Amino acid sequence: MRRVPLIMVVTSDLAGQVRGKGFPATERAERLEKGVGYTFTNHMIDCWGRIPATPWGPLGDLVLTPDPATGVEVDFGDGGAAERFMLGDLLHMDGAPWDCCLRHYLRDAVETLERETGLALVAAFEHEFHDGGMRDRPGDSYSLDKVRLAGAFPEAFLHALHAAGAEPETFLPEFGANQFEVTVKPAAGVAAADRAVVVREMARATAERLGRRVSFSPQVTADGPGNGVHIHMSFRDRQGRPAAHDPAGRHGVSAAMGSFVAGVLRRLPEIVAVTAPSAASYRRLKPRSWSSAFNNLGFRDREAAIRVCPVSDAPGADVAAAFNVEFRAGDAAASPYLQLGILVRAGLEGLREGLPPPEATSSDPDAMTDEERAAMGVVRLPESLGAALDALEAADGVRGLMPGALFDAYVMHKRGELAALDGLDDAAVRRRYAEVY
Ligand code: GLU
Ligand code: MG
Numbered sequence: 124m125r126r127v128p129l130i131m132v133v134t135s136d137l138a139g140q141v142r143g144k145g146f147p148a149t150e151r152a153e154r155l156e157k158g159v160g161y162t163f164t165n166h167m168i169d170c171w172g173r174i175p176a177t178p179w180g181p182l183g184d185l186v187l188t189p190d191p192a193t194g195v196e197v198d199f200g201d202g203g204a205a206e207r208f209m210l211g212d213l214l215h216m217d218g219a220p221w222d223c224c225l226r227h228y229l230r231d232a233v234e235t236l237e238r239e240t241g242l243a244l245v246a247a248f249e250h251e252f253h254d255g256g257m258r259d260r261p262g263d264s265y266s267l268d269k270v271r272l273a274g275a276f277p278e279a280f281l282h283a284l285h286a287a288g289a290e291p292e293t294f295l296p297e298f299g300a301n302q303f304e305v306t307v308k309p310a311a312g313v314a315a316a317d318r319a320v321v322v323r324e325m326a327r328a329t330a331e332r333l334g335r336r337v338s339f340s341p342q343v344t345a346d347g348p349g350n351g352v353h354i355h356m357s358f359r360d361r362q363g364r365p366a367a368h369d370p371a372g373r374h375g376v377s378a379a380m381g382s383f384v385a386g387v388l389r390r391l392p393e394i395v396a397v398t399a400p401s402a403a404s405y406r407r408l409k410p411r412s413w414s415s416a417f418n419n420l421g422f423r424d425r426e427a428a429i430r431v432c433p434v435s436d437a438p439g440a441d442v443a444a445a446f447n448v449e450f451r452a453g454d455a456a457a458s459p460y461l462q463l464g465i466l467v468r469a470g471l472e473g474l475r476e477g478l479p480p481p482e483a484t485s486s487d488p489d490a491m492t493d494e495e496r497a498a499m500g501v502v503r504l505p506e507s508l509g510a511a512l513d514a515l516e517a518a519d520g521v522r523g524l525m526p527g528a529l530f531d532a533y534v535m536h537k538r539g540e541l542a543a544l545d546g547l548d549d550a551a552v553r554r555r556y557a558e559v560y
Contacts, residue, residue: 131208132159132189135225135320135458137536138170139400139560143187143211158188161213166223167536170401170456170559175539178532185221187211193317197286197325199279199332206283206328210317222526225460226313232467233312240474242358242366242379244467246315248459249306249449250322251297251350253343253557256335259300269296273303276333280305283325289318299347309355309447312463319352319459339455340560341399342406342553349407349414352454354463355432357447358383368446373480374422374431375446381480384420384429384448386473387466388481388500391418391428391452393518395504396511397465400537401456402544403556405507408452410489415452417488419501420481427484428452428504452504456560461533468524508541 130151133143144159163179189209197206213224220227233244254273263269270277277294284291290308297304305326307318323339330337342349357367358380369377376384391398399408410416413425421427434445453462481500484491488501496502505511512534515521522530544552 126204128205128207130154130189132187132211133208133320134161134187134211134213135316135460136166136168137223137225137458137461137533138168138540139456139458140168140170141320141324142168143208148207155189155191158186158211158214161185161187163221163223166532167539169536169540169543171543171555173539173543175542176535178528178535184216186214186216186218188214195287195321195324197283197328199283199329201332203332206287206324208324210320223529223532225458225464226316228525228529229316229460229464229467230313232464232471236467236471236474239471240379241361242474243360244312244315245309245357245359245447246312246463247307247309247355247447248315248319248322249304249351249353249355250319250326250339250455251302251304251348251352252326252337252339252455253299253350254301254303254330254335254337255557256330256333256337257301261300263296263300264298265296267296269301274333276329276335277303279333280326280329283329284322287321287325289321289325297348299344302348302350309357312467313460316459316463323455338557338560340553340556341401341404341454341456343557345550345553348412350454351407351414351451352457352459352462354450354453354466355447356383356450356466365443365446367448368443370442374420374483375442376431376448376480378480379474380448382473382476382478383470384473385478385481386470386476387450388418388420388429389473389478390469390518390521390524392502392504393514393521394465394469394524395452396508396515396537397533398450398453398457398462399511400508401454401556401560402508402541402552404454404456405505405511406549406553407454408504409506410487415504417484417496417501417503419484419488419499422483422485424484425451426487431483456556465524472524508537512537512541
């Protein structure tokens with residue numbers, strides 16, 4: 124069958140969904156200049172394709188302009204249609220960025236960080252997901268057999284990631300039944316979030332070609348482990364030198380990274396509504412599930428909201444270059460642009476105020492007394508999306524972390540999503556999210 128290649132230009136929206144419009148490849152040059160039309164209210168389409176509420180109604184036009192540096196073209200070699208898309212920015216008709224464009228929001232956050240502090244953010248998104256199409260063998264956590272049972276998926280996925288320029292680093296059979304994890308190499312600010320979009324889309328694209336479905340939903344099963352998105356972060360200074368590590372700093376963290384981490388953790392009970400933004404997210408964020416349930420720093424501790432990651436202590440190892448902290452209270456229901464953007468904004472507050480680096484907890488915060496937690500500034504994160512949104516709306520100063528229009532649209536969007544779950548039991552809620560993430 125003869126075909127004309129179709130190129131999609133897409134945006135990652137408030138629902139963390141990737142939507143856009145396409146054009147024939149013959150129109151590429153023209154569309155790089157003109158983009159494709161888009162509307163304000165498209166941002167309010169929830170993860171189930173409904174528009175419960177919108178501040179804009181049918182009014183207003185935008186241009187979704189492709190960034191050619193993000194072009195993905197992946198041929199799976201199976202005779203089927205290739206994956207062809209570019210990530211885009213949402214601009215007003217006069218070319219000015221739209222306040223609610225999430226890619227712009229992140230770009231503005233990393234540029235402000237760099238301008239004010241000289242620090243360039245380097246990040247890598249680590250993803251966990253469930254493969255819904257394979258036979259499950261009890262006890263196959265981390266097992267070679269689980270990779271075997273996944274058939275062609277792992278290698279076809281790695282091919283897609285390579286071909287899309289996402290630089291895969293590891294692929295592993297995670298702890299949960301049918302659960303896997305993939306990591307990619309770090310990249311500078313916006314490029315790191317672009318890469319997160321590509322990872323999710325390539326996993327879906329690969330699964331589709333094998334006649335199955337994967338889900339990144341934060342909690343797919345009732346009792347099994349959740350699917351986290353862990354965001355590794357470090358800095359480079361103006362000379363390009365690593366700037367997150369100081370051998371003399373507490374837990375090896377530099378003064379700058381210490382203030383950044385303190386800023387994020389101080390705001391986390393309020394902004395977790397953005398980094399872990401679905402009702403299913405709060406089934407994952409509970410004590411003793413290796414996710415995170417408190418706003419604590421941990422040293423090599425996989426239950427902390429931010430973990431100081433292990434780096435090689437071997438003689439001659441370049442500790443500073445490898446050193447990074449890992450934010451663990453995130454998942455793939457969020458747009459990676461919004462997720463990383465708000466972390467940078469909260470971290471920048473900490474840098475502006477010169478906050479001291481937090482002390483890492485050395486035991487399970489859930490087992491500590493209220494007094495012990497209070498002494499360390501550690502609090503339990505909200506236990507539902509509703510409570511998280513309440514915390515976001517009530518917080519002093521949190522509006523300063525986002526343009527006003529974006530803040531209002533986000534809260535309206537999420538309240539509408541929550542209302543759609545009224546009366547559903549736990550299993551139904553998990554199923555609804557598993558279908559769309
Ligand atoms: N599945 C865990 C989570 O929900 C993470 C497990 C791990 O440390 O890799 O974040
Ligand atoms: Mg993992």
